[in-house]
Amino acid sequence: MTTPTSLATARVGVVTFPGTLDDRDAARAVRLAGGEPVSLWHADADLHGVDAVVLPGGFSYGDYLRAGAISRFAPVMESLVDAANGGLPVLGICNGFQVLTEAHLLPGSMIKNDHLHFVCREQVLVVENAETVWTRDFTAGQRITVPLKNQDGQFVADDRTLDELEAEGRVVFRYDGQNPNGSRRGIAGISNAAGNVVGLMPHPEHAVEAGFGPAAEAGPRAGTDGLALFTSVLGVLVHA
């Protein structure tokens, strides 16, 4: 059994780029899960000894060039790529996922939604892999509801890459029901081969506190399904 005190010693960095929007929500999610959020600045290569990192959503550098493309070259990303390749748990949400693909930490890329519209909805996802450091508090096949909000959310990769992702169990989240953006094979989130780097387009950090989340059985805005991503990694860090 872990105590709240030991959980609080796990420090999770949250990176802010120019144009990041959801850094405070991500930090709040870390805190509600029992961890200590640490603000990381894009221009500072120092990761300040954090135990894990969240790349939050938003429109870093206005999505100019390509979503996440310019952020990839920020000083903090050089350190982060090295640390991630060394096993540091990294979660990329929405724009953070796009940054991870541009940084080649995750395969594939994101293009505009097939219907060209911005999507903002409460989205049901299927947890396909409950063994990554970010999903171990879920069960495989579990359906969760978290917000989805983006314009460049269509995950694309060539068939060989998609086959590899499927074969290696690296499809972590899939859209349930109708595909909201044309993503190949309904993929909403993937991991690297080691399972320490996970990226997803929907926003678990917006579903962490009753009263401020999506609709749930317990009532309107009662959904907290996103919290398990953050408790998952904190559990790993404490037991490490």
Next chain:
Amino acid sequence: MGRVVVEVMPKPEILDPQGKAVVGALPRLGFTQFTSVRQGKRFELEVEGDVTPEVLAAAQEAASTVLSNPVIEDVVRVADAVTDSSDIVTTAPSQGLA
């Protein structure tokens, strides 16, 4: 002052949602002869002095590492904007896994 032009297009096998929207709008304006539209990007990179082979090589590298994402895009042209004589057409291989 020299200028290099870099052109980037979505890969043929990638559905181009923007091009699809444009091709849908054209017939409404009477342009019924165009059956397909693909939308890409054009960059103009300026340098002090002439566009030397070294400048073109640097532009080529910038094109393939920063200005395009090989997962979804091809660099189709890197050229001196003035002379247009030293066209380099790249056939970047499809890069599956990062």
